[in-house]
Amino acid sequence: MDEIGRRGLMLVLSSPSGAGKTTIARRVLDEDTGIAPSISHTTREKRRGEVDGRDYHFVDKQTFSRMREQGAFLEWAVVFDNYYGTTRGPVEQSLGEGRDVLFDVDWQGATALRDSAKNDVVSVFVLPPSARALEERLKTRAQDSEEVVVRRMRGASNEIQHWGEYDYVLVNFDVERSVAAVHAILAAERLKHARLTGLDGFVQGLLKQL
Template sequence: MAHDDHHAKPWETVRRGLLLLVSSPAGAGKTSLSRRLAADYAGMTLSISATTRAPRPGEQEGREYFFKSRPEFEAMIERDELFEWAEVNGQLYGTPKAPVISAMEAGRDVLFDIDWQGARQIATKAPDDSVRVFILPPSWQDLARRLHARAQDSVEVIEQRLDLGKREIMHWREYDYIIVNKDFDRAYADLIHIYRAERMKPGRNPWLPPFVEDLLSEKV
């Protein structure tokens, strides 16, 4: 069941959304944790990337991705319409700015399941709005076990993912928070605590100054 502030006073809902950037090596749990957080909090929006790759069966425009031709994507780069972008296996992927900014200005938070490079680019362009969380496995053996348990990739691909994972982990110091995902429920609780605490920061709640002024002007 989604949590929502049905009983919140109107002035409490006037807030600026934040960008929650969640990263981890493959298999450490960022996608599962992110999806649960987005499902449980009605004020959270999952970021949707633009891509030049063709839609796969069942995928819909604006749900999984914004599907673009390469010239369209390159034009978006030229117009500085992307928070971040990268080329992966010959295809371009990136985060359009417009829907993210619109969501934040409407008081909605935007959740990113993203690698360290994308998180760095977004945090550089929106430092006051970004919150970076890195998910670590409890051990390297545990991470390898999780990847093998998926039975989705060949041994060679799993080894590549593990090598990439080591390069990802090397950037952990760039993040605001670190969660060790030894137990999913505990890791999820930690992610909720981070998210709710960040929502309460004064800079993200523009209703606070006039509210405090009213408090101070009240007669005892």
């Protein structure tokens, strides 16, 4: 009887900055050994505590432009004057080997990923419980200047307007519940028969036994 395998999926998390998607993503990665992060290339400066090669591949704009011209990116976008992009090769290899990849991207990146690999994408949009909570989170994390916080609040409206383009939407009232919801989404999406390889052969073999 044929063995059942699975093609990997691309779990895409998006939200306005400060709504909690990065916290949720890190928890999911820590708790689920079946999924690994997509490490993007970016031209922005490193924040305190970030490590090159773990959080992002930090490159200058010239290097990024050269990679883009060579077709190295599965998707790329400009966010607050900085470039972000996902390299194609490692992702395609992971999916083919049945391993899942998590993406922490904005709506532009999510759109590009859907255009590139619609059947592999499972998209989740994370909403803050309120505008006030969003602003407080941005200020509390103390990673950006006041000017950048203001810009991110202005950008939140544009980001949130794209919520309807996603497969799932979470309102992040509580991190624990949000993480549990993402685990549930992953569990269901991994069982979709369209992602299972060898299933037709398995069923035919099973029918022959009856």
